[in-house]
Every structure is written in structure tokens, then in C-alpha cells.
Amino acid sequence: MNAQLEATPEPxxxxxxxxxxxxxDIVVQVLADExxxxxxxxxxxxxxxxxDAVFRFNHEHPNADGSEPLPLIVPANEQGAGFMAQGYARxxxxxxxxxxxxxxxATNTVTPVxxxxxxxxxxxxxxxxxxxxxxxxxxxxxxxxxNIMASCAKHVFLxxxxAQLEATxxxxxxxxxxxxxxxxVIDIPKDVQNAPLVFAGEGQLAIPxxxxxxxxxEDAELDEAACARFVDALAQAKxxxxxxxGGVVAAEATAALxxxxxxxxxxxxTTLMGLGAADTTEALSLHMLGMHGTAFANYAVEDCDFVIxxxxxFDDRVAGVPSQFAAGARFIxxxxxxxxxxxxxxxxxxxxxxxxSRALDALRRHAAARGFDPSGVGTWSDWHAHLAxxxxxxxxxxxxxxxxxxxxxxIEAINRxxxxxxxxxTGVGQHQxxxxxxxxxxxxxxxxxxxxxxxxxxxxxxxxxAQFARRDLLVVDIDGDASIRMNLGELExxxxxxxxxKVVVLNNCGDGMVRQWQKLFFKGRFSATxxxxxxxxxxxxxxxxxxxxxxxxDRPEDVDRVVAEFIAFPGPxxxxxxxxxxxxxxxxxxxxxTYGQMITGDHIPSRAPAPAKEAGPSEMF
Amino acid sequence: MRHIIAILMQNEAGALARVAGMFSxxxxxxxxxxxxxxxxxxxxxxxxVTTGDDAVIAxxxxxxxxxxxxxxxxDLTSREHLESELLIVKVASTxxxxxxxxxxxxxxxxxxxxxxxSTRTLQFTGRGAHISGVLDDLAAFAPVLELARSGTAxxxxxxxxxxxxx
Ligand SMILES: Cc1ncc(C[n+]2csc(CCOP(=O)(O)OP(=O)(O)O)c2C)c(N)n1
Ligand SMILES: [Mg+2]
Numbered sequence: 146m147n148a149q150l151e152a153t154p155e156p157x158x159x160x161x162x163x164x165x166x167x168x169x170d171i172v173v174q175v176l177a178d179e180x181x182x183x184x185x186x187x188x189x190x191x192x193x194x195x196x197d198a199v200f201r202f203n204h205e206h207p208n209a210d211g212s213e214p215l216p217l218i219v220p221a222n223e224q225g226a227g228f229m230a231q232g233y234a235r236x237x238x239x240x241x242x243x244x245x246x247x248x249x250x251a252t253n254t255v256t257p258v259x260x261x262x263x264x265x266x267x268x269x270x271x272x273x274x275x276x277x278x279x280x281x282x283x284x285x286x287x288x289x290x291x292n293i294m295a296s297c298a299k300h301v302f303l304x305x306x307x308a309q310l311e312a313t314x315x316x317x318x319x320x321x322x323x324x325x326x327x328x329x330v331i332d333i334p335k336d337v338q339n340a341p342l343v344f345a346g347e348g349q350l351a352i353p354x355x356x357x358x359x360x361x362x363e364d365a366e367l368d369e370a371a372c373a374r375f376v377d378a379l380a381q382a383k384x385x386x387x388x389x390x391g392g393v394v395a396a397e398a399t400a401a402l403x404x405x406x407x408x409x410x411x412x413x414x415t416t417l418m419g420l421g422a423a424d425t426t427e428a429l430s431l432h433m434l435g436m437h438g439t440a441f442a443n444y445a446v447e448d449c450d451f452v453i454x455x456x457x458x459f460d461d462r463v464a465g466v467p468s469q470f471a472a473g474a475r476f477i478x479x480x481x482x483x484x485x486x487x488x489x490x491x492x493x494x495x496x497x498x499x500x501x502s503r504a505l506d507a508l509r510r511h512a513a514a515r516g517f518d519p520s521g522v523g524t525w526s527d528w529h530a531h532l533a534x535x536x537x538x539x540x541x542x543x544x545x546x547x548x549x550x551x552x553x554x555x556i557e558a559i560n561r562x563x564x565x566x567x568x569x570x571t572g573v574g575q576h577q578x579x580x581x582x583x584x585x586x587x588x589x590x591x592x593x594x595x596x597x598x599x600x601x602x603x604x605x606x607x608x609x610x611a612q613f614a615r616r617d618l619l620v621v622d623i624d625g626d627a628s629i630r631m632n633l634g635e636l637e638x639x640x641x642x643x644x645x646x647k648v649v650v651l652n653n654c655g656d657g658m659v660r661q662w663q664k665l666f667f668k669g670r671f672s673a674t675x676x677x678x679x680x681x682x683x684x685x686x687x688x689x690x691x692x693x694x695x696x697x698x699d700r701p702e703d704v705d706r707v708v709a710e711f712i713a714f715p716g717p718x719x720x721x722x723x724x725x726x727x728x729x730x731x732x733x734x735x736x737x738x739t740y741g742q743m744i745t746g747d748h749i750p751s752r753a754p755a756p757a758k759e760a761g762p763s764e765m766f
Numbered sequence: 767m768r769h770i771i772a773i774l775m776q777n778e779a780g781a782l783a784r785v786a787g788m789f790s791x792x793x794x795x796x797x798x799x800x801x802x803x804x805x806x807x808x809x810x811x812x813x814x815v816t817t818g819d820d821a822v823i824a825x826x827x828x829x830x831x832x833x834x835x836x837x838x839x840x841d842l843t844s845r846e847h848l849e850s851e852l853l854i855v856k857v858a859s860t861x862x863x864x865x866x867x868x869x870x871x872x873x874x875x876x877x878x879x880x881x882x883x884s885t886r887t888l889q890f891t892g893r894g895a896h897i898s899g900v901l902d903d904l905a906a907f908a909p910v911l912e913l914a915r916s917g918t919a920x921x922x923x924x925x926x927x928x929x930x931x932x
Contacts, residue, residue: 291779291780292783295780295783295784295787296784296787299834301780303779303780305779320834325832351776351808352776352835353776354774354776354834354835354836354837354838357837357930357931358832361931483832484828484831484832485825485829485831485832489828
């Protein structure tokens with residue numbers, strides 16, 4: 146910062162309060178104040194003042210070890226910056242930041258912004274905009290970002306009054322991280338970046354409606370009567386089940402959830418977004434439920450008589466047929482922070498809106514005070530025995546004798562070496578589901594996947610962002626040959642910044658997941674999903690982008706050895722695995738099907754014969 | 767079913783578009799929309815009329831309540847409420863019809879805003895159905911040249927007041 150302290154600030158005030166600064170300097174100072182440790186972004190005309198301010202800030206405030214306090218990480222494409230910010234946010238729980246120019250720079254972030262909204266991930270995207278006077282004139286690199294983003298983001302600000310800039314920035318971080326987290330976009334015209342201002346060091350915008358609703362939820366406590374109704378109903382239950390979603394990860398409620406589940410002896414199944422909320426290696430953990438959930442988890446949903454949904458929203462990948470989801474449950478309880486999710490898909494019998502940890506603790510204490518003892522004589526021992534039996538009988542399985550490399554075996558091999566001590570990111574497709582199914586998840590924020598939007602191209606940039614958040618942890622991107630193509634330019638970003646990210650491409654020569662649906666629902670007409678004649682040499686591509694370790698694995702007998710050397714490689718490493726292109730994702734609860742009609746494939750037993758009818762594909766998704 | 771939704775929101779650029787977008791994104795047509803600043807200049811009140819599935823509309827309301835700019839939102843349909851609308855209409859007037867137009871306007875509690883040798887511009891207020899009836903009756907003897915309707919504005923009847931819950 147070029148500005149000097151002018152006056153002695155009030156005690157407790159920001160040390161720079163009262164300092165003259167440009168709008169751009171204020172942007173950087175608020176980022177620093179918000180604890181932002183890294184910014185992902187791409188420069189351009191309309192954001193140049195802020196880029197210059199970052200440069201000066203880093204030059205004038207080096208860390209003790211000489212490193213930059215606010216490193217700018219430059220992707221190949223702004224979509225990459227958005228997903229890096231997301232990877233950072235998902236792995237750390239902190240707000241991720243992307244900084245891009247106007248027009249094409251900003252529109253390139255629409256996909257990661259929408260993706261962050263759909264998965265409730267806190268990011269702030271700062272966009273340059275053409276000068277205020279030029280807005281609406283079809284100026285060079287102008288796009289109506291506040292309009293475009295308004296329908297994608299949790300909130301968007303267009304700063305037309307420079308005096309509001311500082312408060313707007315702080316408020317953006319507040320909105321991103323509070324309540325149900327999400328993306329906030331700030332569009333800053335270039336003249337506002339250049340405006341001569343005075344830094345206040347404090348102040349937010351008035352957002353009375355938002356804050357009042359937030360406070361009501363944050364302050365909400367479960368009263369005795371509500372606890373009693375819950376515990377009364379639970380005491381009647383013979384087969385209770387916790388259905389846990391990404392909200393538990395977002396709310397940092399993993400510890401409370403695990404204590405609750407353990408104390409009451411209630412088994413847990415999680416959604417794709419909830420993986421890591423429960424330790425999947427524990428006896429009462431059923432791993433993932435839903436469209437590609439484990440057979441034992443889905444059968445447990447069929448068999449349970451009491452559901453406790455925590456930070457989960459009965460979405461169509463879990464409750465494809467809402468009326469049939471957990472149809473045997475006589476009582477469904479729902480805990481969340483978003484009032485709009487209660488009764489949205491499925492009517493529930495009991496709900497609480499508020500802090501998840503406090504609510505779970507209150508319920509647990511109430512149960513304990515009433516002498517509730519799940520391990521007591523016979524309480525749920527039949528249910529526990531039944532689940533142990535389900536886990537044994539309907540365990541995940543695949544063709545181990547197949548002469549081609551099975552993708553499941555590759556993930557198992559990586560998992561044997563990592564055992565939860567790894568951050569896994571993914572693209573979207575079969576490889577994503579295999580990773581979800583075959584990795585152990587022992588801790589939250591170690592599973593980064595585009596759940597709701599299902600955005601191909603997420604895996605590589607998310608891994609990069611995550612590595613910046615967690616320098617201490619191994620980061621592995623399990624990607625698909627089609628997904629990785631979407632943001633392949635970010636391979637070079639990995640080596641540019643010397644990140645020891647491990648990139649795995651499970652190459653089945655095409656859009657495997659789409660082929661699976663074409664096989665099931667379109668009589669095997671593989672319209673536009675086969676890439677076996679494509680020419681890309683992934684190894685050469687990785688080498689060209691500076692990967693010293695770039696290996697193609699195509700013999701099953703080499704899997705363990707090569708995976709071991711790949712994971713042990715100290716720097717960026719790339720592994721392409723030529724997998725069986727016919728490998729499928731099972732179990733599968735097809736669209737419009739109930740859990741009872743789940744297809745378990747050739748290697749996992751099924752409780753019911755697979756339905757013979759071919760699904761009518763038109764309305765299915 | 768027809769729904770009348772009242773929304774208090776911060777008087778910010780973009781706020782109106784965001785609320786309207788919640789309906790248009792689902793293909794819901796907005797039949798009428800009135801918006802103006804309230805007695806607190808930082809707050810606007812919006813009355814939106816739409817027709818659609820009750821459950822979907824309830825969901826749109828729940829999701830609109832999450833918009834940062836929204837202070838309060840309520841579906842007035844199922845509560846006792848008052849509705850009013852304003853019509854400004856310009857009709858052709860001739861020496862033969864001018865007296866009849868004046869009488870009609872008086873009888874239907876309207877006001878003549880403007881007159882020229884060949885036109886009359888009239889204003890009527892009341893519930894939407896009343897306004898529609900007035901318009902039909904008027905058009906029967908005086909050709910309508912143009913008109914503007916404000917769309918429905920609505921308040922709860924009685925002591926109930928829509929305000930930010932604090
Ligand atoms: C951006 C984007 N475009 C299209 C899709 C639709 N889609 C879902 S999975 C998939 C195929 C992905 O192929 P690949 O990454 O190779 O994964 P695989 O299923 O083969 O493991 C496609 C095209 C999508 N999810 N995202
Ligand atoms: Mg593929």
C-alpha cells in the first residue's frame with residue numbers, strides 16, 4: 146500500500162482506518178482482512194487496477210519467509226479460476242476468491258458460480274466491469290454480469306457508487322459464508338477501481354432481511370417439547386437411519402453428527418455431497434445412498450422405519466421417486482439451515498431449522514437424560530445385525546478375473562495406499578461414481594466433486610485449489626478422459642506452480658456414463674459418445690505441459706506397482722489408465738425407479754429381479 | 767389458482783429483476799406487477815399476481831424469501847385482503863356520446879382527467895373485476911383508443927401489517 150498512516154486510529158479501529166486509498170487498493174485490503182491467502186484469476190483491461198494493487202501489496206508486505214501474502218494463481222481459463230476457488234473453499238471451509246476481467250473473463254466464470262450455488266460452496270468472484278459511464282453502450286468487453294449472475298449466484302453486487310465499495314466487499318464475504326453458503330459476485334467498474342477513496346476499515350451494507358432471517362436460524366434452539374417429540378418417536382422405532390448430506394460438511398457438524406450416531410447407535414448413510422461426514426470404514430456406516438449408492442445403503446433405506454435427514458435435501462439423485470423414498474419410514478425428521486428445503490420434496494413429520502451441531506447435541510442429551518440406551522437389551526440389535534448382514538451379502542463387487550483393467554481395482558489400489566489421508570477430486574461420469582463408491586472417506590472436506598451441477602472439467606482445477614488450501618495433504622484428481630479435456634489447459638497450471646497434484650485419467654475412450662445410459666435406455670445407440678478414434682495422446686500432452694511423471698498403464702498386472710510409484714512421486718504426476726470400456730457403474734437406481742427396483746449388475750446380488758421393462762427415456766434424467 | 771403475493775424488498779437495482787426471475791425461470795407468467803417505494807424510502811413494496819400450481823407457488827415464495835434483498839414476502843390469497851387497481855383509459859368522444867361518457871364516469875366513481883374535441887381520458891379505481899366490468903360497459907358505447915392498467919395492489923385487511931420480522 147502506498148498510503149501512509151495519516152492519523153492515530155481509535156483504539157480497536159482498523160490500523161489503516163482513515164488512509165486514502167484507491168478503490169483497487171481497498172479491494173486488496175479487504176481481501177487481506179478477510180483472511181484470503183490466495184487469489185485465483187486472470188487479468189484483463191477492466192480489472193488492471195486491482196491486479197496492479199495486488200502486485201504492489203505483495204511487493205510491500207512480503208511474508209517473513211519472503212513469500213507473497215496474496216499470491217495470484219493464473220489458470221488457463223477463468224472457468225479454472227472459479228473451480229480453483231471452489232476447490233480451495235471445499236477443502237478448507239474458507240471463502241475462495243476468483244478475480245477476473247469484464248466480458249469474456251466474467252462470463253467464463255458463470256459455470257463455476259452456478260456450480261458453487263448448486264453445491265452451497267462459499268466463493269467470491271470479483272469481476273472488472275467497463276467504466277460506469279460506458280455500461281449499457283455495448284462497450285468493448287462489456288457483458289451484463291449483474292443480470293447474468295443474478296439468476297446463478299447467491300447474490301450479486303454491481304458497485305456503481307464508489308463510496309459503497311468497501312462495505313460491499315465485506316458484505317459479499319459475509320453473504321458467501323453465512324447461512325447456507327454460496328457464491329457472491331461483485332462487479333466493479335474500472336472507474337470505481339480508480340476512484341480516490343478513504344479506507345474506513347469497517348462497515349457493512351444494510352441487508353436487514355437477510356440478517357434477520359440468518360439470526361433467527363442461528364439463534365434457534367430446540368426446546369424440550371420438540372426434543373421430547375423426537376425422542377418419543379425414536380423410542381418407538383425399530384430401524385432408525387441417519388441420512389446425511391453436504392450440509393453437515395458445510396456446517397462443520399461432523400463431530401456432532403458422529404457423536405450423535407455413536408451415542409444412539411444409529412447407522413449413517415450419506416449423499417454424494419455428504420461423503421466424509423461419517424467415517425465410511427465404521428461398522429454402522431453404510432457409505433453412500435442414492436442412484437449409485439451401495440446396495441446395502443439403499444436396501445437399508447427400504448428397510449428403515451425412521452429417517453433422520455441432516456443437512457440433506459431429498460434431491461432427485463437420492464429420492465428419484467419421492468413418494469417411494471424410505472416408504473417404510475413411519476417418521477421422518479429433518480434438520481437443516483434452509484427453510485426452503487423443509488417439505489420441498491417430501492413432507493416430514495418433525496423438523497428443526499438451526500445450527501446442526503447444537504441441535505444434534507440437544508437431541509443426544511435429551512435422549513441420554515431419559516435413559517435412552519441403544520445398546521440396552523435388544524433395542525436395535527436386530528437392526529444392527531440386519532445391517533451387518535446387508536453389508537456382507539450386498540457388498541460392492543466387480544469382475545476380478547476380467548483380463549482388462551477394472552477401474553474399481555485402480556481406485557482400490559490408490560485407496561490401499563492413502564486410506565482417507567488424501568483429498569480426492571473428480572470429473573463427472575462413471576469415474577466419479579467409482580471414486581465415490583470405492584474410496585474410504587474418514588474425514589470431511591477431502592472429497593471434492595461437482596454434485597448437483599455435475600460439471601465435467603471440475604476435477605483438475607478443484608484439485609489445484611485444494612492443494613493451495615492443504616499443502617500438507619496428498620491431492621489426487623480422479624478424472625475421466627472426456628471430463629479432463631474440458632479444462633485440460635490446467636495441466637500446465639499444475640506444473641507452473643510446482644504442485645504435487647496427482648492426476649489419474651481413467652480412460653474408457655469416451656463418455657462412459659452417457660454410454661451406460663445409452664446402453665440401458667437407448668438400445669445401445671452410442672450417439673456421439675465414442676472417442677476410440679480420437680487421436681489425443683494424454684501422455685504426450687502431460688509431458689508437453691511439464692509433467693516429469695507421465696505414465697500410461699494398460700496391463701492389469703502392473704496396477705499395484707505403477708500406482709505405488711505414481712502416488713510416491715514427489716512432484717506433479719500424471720497417470721493414464723486404459724480401463725475396460727465396458728465397465729459399468731453399479732448399483733444403479735435408474736431414473737424413475739424405486740430403490741426396490743435397483744439394478745445391482747452382474748456381481749452384486751439383488752433382492753429383486755431387475756425390472757424387464759425398458760424405461761421410457763423421454764422424461765427421465 | 768390465482769395468487770396475490772406481496773413482497774417488501776430493499777430498494778436496490780436488480781432486486782425487482784431477481785424476484786421476477788424466480789417466476790419467469792419456471793415459465794410462470796406474471797399477470798400483473800406493481801412496485802413503488804413505501805413510506806420508508808429504502809423499502810419498496812411489490813404486489814405480484816400470478817396463476818399456477820399452489821405447491822409450486824409456495825416453493826417459489828420460500829425460495830424468494832432467501833433472496834438477499836427481500837425483507838418479507840407473503841401470499842395474501844388465502845388471507846383476508848384488499849385489492850385495488852387503477853385504470854386510465856382514452857376513448858373516442860363525439861357530440862352524441864360526450865354526455866353519456868360524462869354520466870357513466872360519474873356513476874362509476876371515475877374522474878375525467880383530460881378532454882379534447884374528439885377524446886376523453888378517464889380514470890377508474892377498484893378491484894380488478896370491477897375495473898374490467900367498467901371497461902366492458904364503457905367500450906360498448908365509446909371506442910377505446912388506448913389504456914393503461916396499474917395492476918393489482920393489495921394489503922391485508924384488518925390490523926395485520928406486512929413488515930420485517932425482527
Ligand atoms: C459440462 C458437461 N457437459 C456434459 C455433461 C454430460 N455428461 C455427464 S457424464 C458425461 C461423460 C463423461 O465422460 P468421462 O469424463 O470420460 O467420464 P466416464 O463416464 O467415461 O468415466 C457427460 C458427457 C456434463 N455432466 N457436464
Ligand atoms: Mg470416459
